[in-house]
Amino acid sequence: MSANTAVAEQSVAEPLAVLGRDVTVPLVTGGEVTYAALDYAASAPALQRVWDDVAAYAPYYGSVHRGAGYLSQLSTDLFENARNTVAEFLDCRDEDQVVFTRSTTDSLNLLAAALPADCQVYVFETEHHASLLPWREARVTYLDAPRTPAQAVATLERALAEREPQGPALVCVTGASNVTGELWPVQELAAAAHAHGARIVLDAAQLAPHHPVSVRELDVDWVAFSGHKLYAPFGTGVLAGRSDWLRAAEPYLAGGGASRKVTRRTDGGVDVEWHDSAARHEAGSPNVIGAYAVASACKALSEAGFDALVAREQYLICRVREGIADVPEVRVLSLFGDDAPRVGVISFVVEGWNSSHFAAALSAEYGIGVRDGLFCAHPLVRTLLGSDPQSQGECGAPEAAPGEKSLNAIRVSFGAGTPDEHVERFVQAVKELVRDGAKWNYRTEDGRCVPDTSA
Numbered sequence: 001m002s003a004n005t006a007v008a009e010q011s012v013a014e015p016l017a018v019l020g021r022d023v024t025v026p027l028v029t030g031g032e033v034t035y036a037a038l039d040y041a042a043s044a045p046a047l048q049r050v051w052d053d054v055a056a057y058a059p060y061y062g063s064v065h066r067g068a069g070y071l072s073q074l075s076t077d078l079f080e081n082a083r084n085t086v087a088e089f090l091d092c093r094d095e096d097q098v099v100f101t102r103s104t105t106d107s108l109n110l111l112a113a114a115l116p117a118d119c120q121v122y123v124f125e126t127e128h129h130a131s132l133l134p135w136r137e138a139r140v141t142y143l144d145a146p147r148t149p150a151q152a153v154a155t156l157e158r159a160l161a162e163r164e165p166q167g168p169a170l171v172c173v174t175g176a177s178n179v180t181g182e183l184w185p186v187q188e189l190a191a192a193a194h195a196h197g198a199r200i201v202l203d204a205a206q207l208a209p210h211h212p213v214s215v216r217e218l219d220v221d222w223v224a225f226s227g228h229k230l231y232a233p234f235g236t237g238v239l240a241g242r243s244d245w246l247r248a249a250e251p252y253l254a255g256g257g258a259s260r261k262v263t264r265r266t267d268g269g270v271d272v273e274w275h276d277s278a279a280r281h282e283a284g285s286p287n288v289i290g291a292y293a294v295a296s297a298c299k300a301l302s303e304a305g306f307d308a309l310v311a312r313e314q315y316l317i318c319r320v321r322e323g324i325a326d327v328p329e330v331r332v333l334s335l336f337g338d339d340a341p342r343v344g345v346i347s348f349v350v351e352g353w354n355s356s357h358f359a360a361a362l363s364a365e366y367g368i369g370v371r372d373g374l375f376c377a378h379p380l381v382r383t384l385l386g387s388d389p390q391s392q393g394e395c396g397a398p399e400a401a402p403g404e405k406s407l408n409a410i411r412v413s414f415g416a417g418t419p420d421e422h423v424e425r426f427v428q429a430v431k432e433l434v435r436d437g438a439k440w441n442y443r444t445e446d447g448r449c450v451p452d453t454s455a
């Protein structure tokens with residue numbers, strides 16, 4: 001153990017309580033083991049506190065904004081207070097709106113639908129598909145992967161300076177990569193965007209669960225994130241930020257709740273007056289429990305203190321990186337280099353192993369859940385692997401059988417609920433698999449590498 005890790009270990013807080021921490025899973029080699037959930041970047045387990053808050057509210061569930069009864073009024077207050085809690089968590093400006101959506105993907109598609117006419121969008125090829133793909137109806141400039149934070153800023157400044165005509169423009173950038181975990185220079189990119197008359201939206205899906213996100217300090221125009229990565233259950237996302245483009249756009253969904261007034265015309269048609277508030281883009285009965293769960297997670301993380309959470313996560317990052325550094329066959333993927341600040345997301349490939357085979361062995365033989373594939377960030381992973389960016393591959397699906405060359409990678413990710421034992425088991429498992437090989441035979445089934453139980 002290095003001196004840095006030893007110092008960090010002395011001040012590390014206990015992990016936060018999450019659901020599933022005592023779940024046991026069977027091993028193909030016999031027996032059971034406590035499941036090590038190391039796929040936080042896909043979906044983090046729900047905090048126990050969030051689950052308890054939701055369970056306490058569930059008997060009082062009611063419709064919102066439309067009912068005169070006690071439970072409806074209670075649910076309405078809870079829903080709107082959840083909006084305020086999220087705004088405080090993000091340190092939003094007074095005039096900002098918080099819109100509840102289904103996910104980060106939904107949030108960014110909502111913003112894409114609200115773009116002014118002839119808006120030019122700038123997005124790095126390094127983005128998750130949720131922030132890479134929604135802009136297809138706009139004029140899009142895809143920027144090459146930078147190799148340093150400074151190069152990212154310079155690349156954006158150069159592209160913005162060259163744009164013609166000088167109309168509305170939007171920059172979309174991640175806060176932390178879902179592939180490498182590396183932090184992006186959001187504040188500097190926001191300054192560059194604003195200097196050239198552009199706006200910027202921050203994809204904080206991987207940042208918000210790990211670091212405080214201040215809309216004011218970062219000076220971003222919008223921020224998007226998902227509840228299921230923030231230790232809340234599935235089904236709710238957030239788009240928070242400036243209201244003018246959202247107010248000027250047609251509702252993302254047309255229906256009840258988005259409309260303030262609907263009248264019939266004499267010619268038989270319908271006239272609609274839409275809300276100017278966040279309700280304009282929240283048509284239909286909202287996911288009240290989902291919004292409440294997100295707000296509960298925001299409170300829980302704030303009260304736990306991000307200083308303590310970051311310190312613990314950095315300790316876990318050191319343990320993983322130092323452990324696998326002892327295995328020369330392992331190559332960690334990185335854009336900005338080993339010293340770049342990062343969150344608890346690490347992707348790697350193992351010489352001589354198909355990535356799906358390796359991930360399957362971690363699960364079947366050690367009870368460790370990681371992810372293999374292209375992580376819904378195909379251009380970035382292919383750039384990091386040095387493969388043809390045009391070659392085909394489904395999100396998360398292997399492209400080769402065990403023992404054959406793989407164009408995919410393996411991702412281990414963790415966070416506030418990860419116990420030390422899970423990362424220690426992972427490091428030991430990596431070393432044993434590379435040294436001794438898998439203890440079981442595996443085959444490809446329905447596009448996945450699985451243990452062969454036919455014998």
